[in-house]
Amino acid sequence: MIPSILPTYNRAPMAFTHGDGAWLTAQDGARYLDFGAGIAVNALGHAHPALVAALTEQASKLWHVSNLYQVPQQQRLADLLVDHTFADTVFFTNSGTESCELAVKMARKYWSGRDTPRTQIVAFEGSFHGRSSAGIAAAGSEKMTKGFGPLLPGFTHLRWGDHDALHATLDDSVAAVLVEPVQGEGGIRPMPDHCLRGLRDLCDRHGILLILDEVQCGMGRTGKLFAHEWPGITPDIMMVAKGIGGGFPLGAVLATEDAAAAMIAGSHGSTYGGNPLACAVGTKVMEVMTAPDFLPEVNRKAARLRQGLESLVADHPDIFDHVRGTGLMLGLKCRIPAADFVQAGYAQHLLTVPAADNVVRLLPPLTLTDDDMDAGLERLDAAAASRVA
Template sequence: MTAPFPALLPTYNRTPLSFIRGEGSWLVEASGARYLDLTSGIAVNALGHAHPALVEVLHEQAQALWHVSNLYRIPAQEALAQALVDQTFAETAFFTNSGTEAAELAIKMVRKYWSDKGDARTTILTFEGAFHGRSTGAIAAAGSEKMTKGFGPLMPGFKTLPWGDHDALRAALDDTVAAVMIEPVQGEGGIRPLPDQCLRGLRDLCDQTGALLVLDEVQCGMGRTGKLFAHEWAGITPDIMMVAKGIGGGFPLGAVLATAHAASGMGAGTHGSTYGGNPLACAVGAKVVEIITADGFLDAVNRKSALMRQKLEGLVASHPDLFEDVRGQGLMLGLKCRAPNTDIVKAAQAAFVLTVPAADNVIRLLPALTITEEEITEAVTRLENAAQSLH
């Protein structure tokens, strides 16, 4: 007898854990077991689980108003847009529900910009190992067979270049290219930071050819690398930027930030979202931005990231048969593994610490930005126990 098809579409190979409560850097499973969380919901819970200030603002907004649609002005949305404009390169913002939706708007914004100029430019350069979401446009942009197989025909207009191949980039980036789309630090691709000098060189090439520079900071933004946004380390600014994950602190929220120049084609009727920028999401997002940009917060992130890297490098040195090196920036760190990364993720889980795999045989360590130094020490101790168990 054929088993019934699952009520929940089986698109995930889920770990058999059911978490019922979270607090800060800790998650409690249905069994009562406590896990130290180094995933943060894949860089989403930037301020940890159940942050009191976020719980308070969400509760207050939920008692007042949940949804009215973008047919009307939404004061919380306008306040969050102004806060982001004040803190970044951007002159305008549009709110989405996810990073994938932000990627779709970024693509549309690029195409509309060139269409309004009467120019036939449509090609967007992207890079091997990229991840921009799972919509048809986003998978076409990334171009990997793992994401695109079986979903053709794909949206045209993307050219994927090898990661780190400067010659290929210079050859491809001419005055027929509409934009370059890149993550300053690849997340799914294996925690691969783009060196500052490369990002500065890319900005120069875009300026020379007129191409727009689109940065995907969905995973590496919102304080994750020790700056509000990762591109700030290089001292450059993009034309368009995709934001999500950490901006909502766990509540679904994304955004596209842009200069007025790059967004000039996006007038009334060119884009929309039923839920994007709803009062609940924007009230939480505004509080997240307020906390992360407060004096001293990012300084603390950088201190903690230095401590965590130091301890991880000790772990690598102690287990050269399991680990190769530490990579990443801020609290967006990766352990490049010699043993299969999935084995190490499972061993860590058995040691009650949660990590997440990535490409290039890497495990990602994406703790809450509010993790304490004591919790960092405990996390690496548990990873040490996991490593010992694999011997």
């Protein structure tokens, strides 16, 4: 008999009642160190006082009115995002999947009224852009698409790092290139800075829009507010979600005025997107992350954690191959099945996240303390030792 919750998740046998910072408390009272942060969602940790206050204050006033009316909380958050990014305009969604849907629509709409309409979108092997029809068509992997055909047409998939194929593919049928600056589900694979700069130049040369998916790697995760700031480029369209809500469902599409010009009244919409609750929390997340000392502290922590992980790999060469990633978006490439190591972590009351390419993702809250970090490294070490005992 099918359970009351559709069985699409392979859930771990634990449930949590509350959290505090980088820690979660299970139903049996056991405390777990959270190095997954809800898959990079709880960027400011659990029960951050500023987020609790922002949500509570807004909840006592107004929850929802729909986008039939002005929403002042949206305006405040949109202004913050425009002030701190490349963007001229913002559309609020409830998730990264919804952000992908709009990004694809926006890119195709941009070309629809032109003399040479373009519809093709170039994406990359190993990518993850959500589980909607557009998202799985953009990713293209058999794991994502099998049984869900016919797929949304208009996507070309290139091997990660295949520069020759990229040059050969970009022609006057291509509307946009869609890429994650750091692949998350694909195994914590950063695109090198020089490649991102080259991709931006190539898109400019061919008049093609560049869409960046910063759903997982954005919002401070790499030590900049957004990962594309490291190579010093800007996209035309960017997908955001996860960390922007600090745990409250919120996403956004950011765009330049030119890229968004065709999205006129009635061309897209959302009933819940940008509701007062979500935007009140998102505004507070932005205020915390754009404070002068926040991102420098993320980078300090990232360097310290990276050093500890390098030592861990050196101490357990039979378990780990290398460390990869950037900022507090790090991965341990394993020599044993990554899923087995995640399970070993559970036994040490440590939460991590598996990814493709036999990688264990480490995505701790950006607010973790040095003591949290030391506890995490100790538990990673104990989990590795348990696999060779």
